[in-house]
Amino acid sequence: MQEFAASLALAAHLVSAGDARLAGIVSLSLGVSLGATLLACALGMPLGAWLAIGRFPGRHTLIVAFNALMGLPSVVAGLFLYLLLSRAGPLGGLGLLFTPTAIVIAQTFLIAPLIVALTRQLIEDAWQEYREQLRSLGARRTRAVATLLWDGRFSLSIVGLAGFGRAIAEVGAVMIVGGNIDGVTRVMTTTIALETSKGDLPLALALSLILIALVMGVNLFAALLRAWAARRWG
């Protein structure tokens, strides 16, 4: 327990000292993970809703596939994307390997199935409830998808937070496609892994505490935003 207290003090010191390097790492972590979450939501939520109310051959297979991909190991995703983005790979010409963009792509790739699967379930439940109503209004499918997504926005915010949680906690894929390059692609999780490797466990634990505080901060902000939005549009 003594170690924990020492790390807590170190974490407080790091934050209060306003260390520029730490600030850079924290803002990169937040930036890429929020970017990936937005991107995955923009792609995954409409797709999930379409899976919920669409009726076409292969739908059940797709649903099972997305549910299964929620458990995709991140090193597998990392390896796959590395082979794609490597100079010798099909997308090598884009020069994206070892850039923050590569991290955003990897995180999007990892959390999109989660967002599709959870959205699909939420919208399917809502569709059961409002199907008759929407039909009687003569709404077309695209319109119905948009309406259901908008009406379910408060429930869907938890889907976004789940995605963000997995994105910012991610280390395996980020290490492979980002390369943990100091000042370029070094994020919170890869820094923690590096300091653990150096045997500097107090610093690694202090950084972990900062990461946890950060995730809590984002969730708190989302909760406040949700409460404010509910008052306004509720």
Place this chain on the structure above:
Amino acid sequence: MQVLDRLRRAILLAALSLFAVAGAAAGERFITVASTTSTEQSGLFDYLLPKFTQASGIKVRVVALGTGQALDLARRGDADVVFVHDQAAEEKFVAAGDGLRRQPVMYNDFILVGPKDDPAQAAGQDIAEGLRRIAAARAPFVSRGDKSGTHAAELRYWQAAGIDLDAIKGPWYRDTGSGMGAALNTAAALDAYLLADRGTWLNFRNRGKLSILIAGDRRLFNQYGVILVNPARHPEVKAADGQRFIDWLVAAAGQQAIAAYRIGGESVFFPNAAE
């Protein structure tokens, strides 16, 4: 269609944020160096690279991996320069046309680390004899097992000890498949023996009961070399800037900087480009 507009706006916002992140890192003059966990985890690069950047205006982006993995990465054209420590593998890399010339930069030494009370009585100055005693006692031994330079060296020493590892491997020999630091953490937790490079050891904080048991055997010599990835094979390689980094490393400025890097007053790497 207000709802669809909102969705469209959200998608646009997401796309914009992606480009903002991508743009932040662009427009900088840099080279990518594939190197080893030992050079990074010893803290050498933190000390050395800012000096080169100051002299040249070129930033150095280091991807730290085991030597085998670093060479693989370079073979695919994902790095401009490799800076590693497994002479046999490096020469193979150059012979296959993946790299241009291999130049020696610096050396340090491997050390055998183990629990202070040394149950296998391995301590001394003879690495082969030490390993024989560890194997005879079946004392816990942690291996990197990741095709790194240190792993390649470890396998050479088992061979020098006349021990057929495959024949006597048992639960006492733990193949961890991990980097130097992670392997040290494992050994500290298990009170096990392991082969480490001195640089990482000096910078390593979580030592537990471990201490240096064997050092100074001439066979424990650990040479680092630097190679420019062949631009004829990978046209994207930044040959001019990469060569400039290599030239700086082997010239007086780089060599003096390497010699000046110390941890707790102790030299970590010894420049030997001229030899």
